[in-house]
Amino acid sequence: NAGVTQTPKFRVLKTGQSMTLLCAQDMNHEYMYWYRQDPGMGLRLIHYSVGEGTTAKGEVPDGYNVSRLKKQNFLLGLESAAPSQTSVYFCASSRHQGTYEQYFGPGTRLTVT
């Protein structure tokens, strides 16, 4: 099993450009999450999904959109990138909420210039 994979690993965008980050998991998990990690701030939840076809906002959703068309994939989109979105983005998945462990991908380092 590959676990949770993220594509791409690195990306540099210019302000105003758009891009999509792909997260894939092969553990048949229901729940998937997108976090961003910034220095001195830990991880913050952007959006999450409790199942195929569902999405919900987390702590810092502004400027991002997500889609979960297939159970194994969770896409994070930036329609018009801003320098404030420079960050490391982590995807995670879990069987269920609460007591179940979240499994994390290796991260995507995004720089917006």
Place this chain on the structure above:
Amino acid sequence: AQSVTQPDIHITVSEGASLELRCNYSYGATPYLFWYVQSPGQGLQLLLKYFSGDTLVQGIKGFEAEFKRSQSSFNLRKPSVHWSDAAEYFCAADQTGANNLFFGTGTRLTVIP
């Protein structure tokens, strides 16, 4: 407001010495509590978790944590640190029934020979 606090940004210990990383939470009710470790350039890996019951929980890699309700704390400990333990450690809390895992800001551990 819900929060997780890790008061130590950076800790340095000698190899073989004992370790304690502090974590305090602020929630209305006792949340589920987790410790994750992040090695450089990697995603997060779960070390241990507490839901209820025995307040001393054992995790992987020789780590343990003690839940103290009276102090709203969930401190991580290891009796003898190895050089490979150098990493960033995150405490996290999940309010029962919610989907939002709140992370502390992390503690970076440096291990010196």
